[in-house]
Amino acid sequence: MVLQKIMDDLEKLGTENDQNQSVKSKKYLNITRDTGEFLFVLVKATGAKKILEIGTSNGYSTLWLASALPENGMVYTIEANPQKVAEASVNFDKAKVNSKITQLVGDVSEVLNEVPENVDFIFLDADRKTYTTLAEQLCNLLKNGGLLVCDNATSHRSELEEFIAWLNIQDNLSISLVPVGKGELLVYKGENSLKEILNA
Numbered sequence: 001m002v003l004q005k006i007m008d009d010l011e012k013l014g015t016e017n018d019q020n021q022s023v024k025s026k027k028y029l030n031i032t033r034d035t036g037e038f039l040f041v042l043v044k045a046t047g048a049k050k051i052l053e054i055g056t057s058n059g060y061s062t063l064w065l066a067s068a069l070p071e072n073g074m075v076y077t078i079e080a081n082p083q084k085v086a087e088a089s090v091n092f093d094k095a096k097v098n099s100k101i102t103q104l105v106g107d108v109s110e111v112l113n114e115v116p117e118n119v120d121f122i123f124l125d126a127d128r129k130t131y132t133t134l135a136e137q138l139c140n141l142l143k144n145g146g147l148l149v150c151d152n153a154t155s156h157r158s159e160l161e162e163f164i165a166w167l168n169i170q171d172n173l174s175i176s177l178v179p180v181g182k183g184e185l186l187v188y189k190g191e192n193s194l195k196e197i198l199n200a
C-alpha cells in the first residue's frame with residue numbers, strides 16, 4: 001500500500017478512536033502530521049541511521065522515522081502495550097518498512113538495555129514521568145553529535161519541568177524548543193554547547 005494512504009488511514013483512525021475512547025491506554029495518542037513531517041526532515045538532515053523511539057503506540061510516528069532512513073538504517077522502538085505492539089507490526093508490514101524496524105516489547109526500564117550504543121537519534125514519546133529517571137541512560141546511549149527529540153514540550157510543559165531542568169545543567173547539551181505540533185524539544189549532544197558558547 002502507498003505510504004500516503006497508510007498515513008491518511010492512521011490519522012483518521014487515531015482521531016476517531018481517541019475522540020470516542022475514554023480508556024487512556026486504548027488511545028493511540030499519535031503525533032501530529034506536521035510533527036511526522038518534521039521528524040522525517042530531521043532524520044534526513046542529520047543522516048541518522050540508528051534511531052531509538054520510546055512509545056511506539058500503533059506505529060504512526062515510527063513509520064515517519066523509518067521512511068526517512070536509508071535501507072541499512074534501523075529504528076528500535078519500545079512499547080509496553082501488547083495490543084499496540086501487534087497493531088504496529090501490521091502497519092509496518094503494510095508499509096513494507098519492517099526490515100528497518102526492531103520492536104522491543106516491554107517497559108522501557110526493562111528493554112532499554114537491548115538497544116545498541118551510539119544511537120544517532122532518539123524520539124521520546126511515552127510516559128513523561130519516567131523521563132528524568134531515564135535521562136542519564138538516554139544521554140549515554142546517544143552518540144556525541146546525536147539529537148534527542150521530545151514530544152509534548154508545549155502541550156505538557158509542566159510535566160517535563162524536572163526533565164528539562166536536568167537537561168539544562170548538562171554542559172554538553174544544547175536545547176531548543178520548536179513550536180511544531182505539541183511542541184518539540186530538540187536536544188543536541190556535543191561539545192561547544194549553546195550554554196558554553198554564551199558563557200565563554
Ligand SMILES: C[S@@+](CC[C@H](N)C(=O)[O-])C[C@H]1O[C@@H](n2cnc3c(N)ncnc32)[C@H](O)[C@@H]1O
Pocket residue numbers: 028029030031054055056057058059060061062078079080081084106107108109125126127130
Ligand atoms: C503518546 S503514545 C506514543 C504515540 C506514538 N509515538 C505515535 O505518535 O504514533 C505513548 C505510548 O507509550 C507507551 N508507554 C508509556 N509508558 C511506557 C513505558 N514505561 N514503557 C514502554 N512503553 C510505554 C504507551 O503504551 C503508549 O502507547
